[in-house]
Amino acid sequence: MFLDIDKKVKSDIAAIDDYSSRITYGQLCDFSVAFNSYITSRTLIFILSENCIGSLSGFVAALSGGIVPLLISSNTERGLLRRLIEIYKPSCLWIPDNMSDEFDYKPIYHNSGYVLLNTGFPQYPLYEQLSFLLPTSGSTGSPKLVRHSYNNIAASARNVASFFELKSEDRAIGMLPMHYTMGLSVITSHLYAGATVLLTKKSLTDKEFWEFVKVNRATSFTGVPYSYEVLYKLRFFRMDLPDLRLLTQGGGKLSDQLFREYAEYAEKTGRRFIATYGQTEGTARMAYLPADLATSKTGSIGKAIPGGSLSLCDDTGIEINENEATGEMVYHGPNVTLGYATNPDDLLKGDENRGMLKTGDIARRDTDGCYFIVGRISRFLKLYGLRISLDEVEQMIKSGFNIDCICSGDDEMMKIYITEEDKKTVLHEFIVEKTGLFHKAIEIIVLDELKRNEAGKTIYI
Structure with missing residues (x-):
């Protein structure tokens, strides 16, 4: 099964959500078998995701059974959702129960607050290694999707679990949306480690969020720069969170001031602060700064994750070999996705990227080989x-x-x-x-x- 969930301790808890629902690894396996009895393998489905047991279970089940899901937000603008359905013609939708009245499709299976709807669209050929689809991080009204392989998601989960040193007793806060590549990375890396994901839809400013964190003894937190800005305003450094051992950051550049303050806080309190870098096209994480360098390499994304490599290219695409240099950052690794899709025919395409991704980011490399993001190529003006x-x-x-x-x-x-x-x-x-x-x-x-x-x-x- 996906990420070898059938080899985990069956009684260990895989996920808990803020509806007080929980599911063990054994129950997740049983769910997968039941779910896959209703859908033919190598079929495209849509999962309208929320941070809850039903959404997570549907995703895991789909990948366990060779079903290819497009993972999108349940809050997707309805005009865009209808357009995506019209273009890609999924065989089924796995959606929250409270959305079922919006569609005229036949319900065929209910579980964990979700319902499986049969759309009646016929199955069509898919690339054999295509595992799932995500919207591009910049998609607002576009049918452009990122095609992931089974190797991409397995390599990402394995490598993230490795450099975060995850163990089965870890309990990660799953606050970022699971249809967002880094939110999904939190889930897959912890499932790979046989750990527990604490799924929540609550905001950092909600009292219930912090009650959920404390009651479930969360051991790690992952956020984007805005998350850390909000935490700072909430006086996070004064909070009593004895179980929290790991803070990880990605999704953009944190200001040097806040980077320094979180790094120093972690060092003083015996925790780890790990900055990361990634993109949807790289199955979330492509670089990380080890915790022991956080206070000396302020603002750095560090070096490539295990199994990957980073380099710099000049304006003509030629690799820059000097130790200290600035240029477009290029990543090579098994987590580089297959390519894009804008229509069903693209879902039959193979690996167009062949393990190489031009990130579109301008980076500086220092003499120690650590990288610092300067900005996006597309985010420069000439005034x-x-x-x-x-x-x-x-x-x-x-x-x-x-x-x-x-x-x-x-x-x-x-x-x-x-x-x-x-x-x-x-x-x-x-x-x-x-x-x-x-x-x-x-x-x-x-x-x-x-x-x-x-x-x-x-x-x-």
Whole structure:
């Protein structure tokens, strides 16, 4: 079965959710057998996911039975969902019970708050190594999907479990959405280790979230930069969490100030703080900074994960061999996904990437071989002859003013979105001074709120 769940201790708990539901590894195996009796192997299905037992069980069962799921949020905009169904024509939908009235499809199986609907669409050929599909991290209204192989997900789960040193007694907080690549990585790596995943849909600011964490004695927390910004405002360093031993961060660059503070907190309290780097196209994690380097390599993503390698290329695609250099970061490894899909015919395609991924990120490599993300290739402007990194400007603002912001624009104007009116004038002067830009090339816009997706990542304007 998927990740050898049938070889785990049957009575050990695989997952607990905040509905107080729990499932053992033995029950997960039994569920998989029952689920797969209703669907033919090598069939495409959609899972409208939530962080709960029903969603996790359906995903594990599908991969155990050779069924290929597209994992998308149950909150997916209904117009996009209908478009995806129309394009890809899945044989079944595995959805929350409370959504079943939205569809005219026949229910054929109920379990754990989810229902399996038969759409009536005929089965069509799929690539034999295609295991599951995820939306691209930037997808908002696009049918573009990332194709994962069985080797991709197995290598990712194995390697993440290895460098996090996961054990069967670990209990991870599964707060990030499971349809988000890093949220799914938390689940698969802990299932690989025979550990327990604590699935929750609660927010960090909910009292119930922290009760759930404490009652279930969570041992690790994984978050994106925004998660760590919220924790800081909640005075996380003063919280009494005796079971928490591991803090992991990914999904973007954490400000140097917060990186340093979390690294120092972990060192002082005997915990581990591990920064990671990844993309959906790399099955979540591709690099990590060992905990013992966290206080000396502020802001670094470290080196490649076990089984992978990182390199830098110049503008012409030629590898840069100098020890200390800057260029586009390229990753090689078994977790690099097969390629993209935009229609059903693409689901028959084989491995187009062949283990190599051009990340689209500009990185700096230091003399110790550690990598530091500078910014996205697509996140640079050329204003009045000056090359400006929007990511660097965001980091300058967050570090200098301790406020949230979004930077965007084009080669005529840089736009900076904030939520605090009283910072508008001083921020404008600060950016002019730091970048050397003409003041009319910068526009500061005040919004009521800055939008983020379910994983807490910024939605750029």
